[in-house]
Amino acid sequence: MVDLLEVATEPTRRRLLQLLAHGEQTVTELSGEFAVSRSAISQHLLLLEGAGLVAARKEGRNRHYRLDQAGMGRLRCLFDAFWTSELDQLVADAHALRPHSPQGES
């Protein structure tokens, strides 16, 4: 139903995942890093949780979010499936750009 890559690449959520890579944090702590409200961050986190990319732990009245290893592994697999060897070759060619005009593949 949900596309992991799309869920993960939305800019705010992407940054949330990066922040959580350093360790678990609460909604309020995380929202301190953003210009938008706690509410917005909470909703992004709930979406990430639904996608299996993060998990939550209740402690007192706080909710500590952390990355889900399995989910992040699936995300990595999806990207590797997208980034085929053809694309690797293509990008390598771009890096090897020389004064000579680049000929397309036949």
Place this chain on the structure above:
Amino acid sequence: MVDLLEVATEPTRRRLLQLLAHGEQTVTELSGEFAVSRSAISQHLLLLEGAGLVAARKEGRNRHYRLDQAGMGRLRCLFDAFWTSELDQLVADAHALRPHSPQGES
């Protein structure tokens, strides 16, 4: 201001990029691979072109699209910037804990 990662990860556009990895194609040829109309495909291609991920060549009344090496290189850089070493370590740990196939989850 478009976000390259978001533009590239939308499922239809992701597939378009994969198809174009095999060589240049016209709008009509590409749309043959999808369930949606030529119009939808054309718009996705225009968006990709605007993001600098593909380029077009006019020939007769056809428009041949192909991948843009530089743009795809930038895309790769963005992903590498997102996928920090912390995440690599995290996923490596997950594999060590569960050496099973990462696809099957439930």
Place this chain on the structure above:
DNA sequence: CAAATGCGTTAGTGGTTGCTAACGTATGTG
């Protein structure tokens, strides 16, 4: 030359999304 056909792009629209405002609930405080 005029009509027909084919290719690709714009106009218009329903569904989705990310946001702020209002809320429920749990924890302090007198």
Place this chain on the structure above:
DNA sequence: CACATACGTTAGCAACCACTAACGCATTTG
């Protein structure tokens, strides 16, 4: 125990997005 405060979640809405339908333009055909 009643009130105040803090944390996280739902209600409602403007903006966006992906799609189909209608279109313009180029090429082919009679």
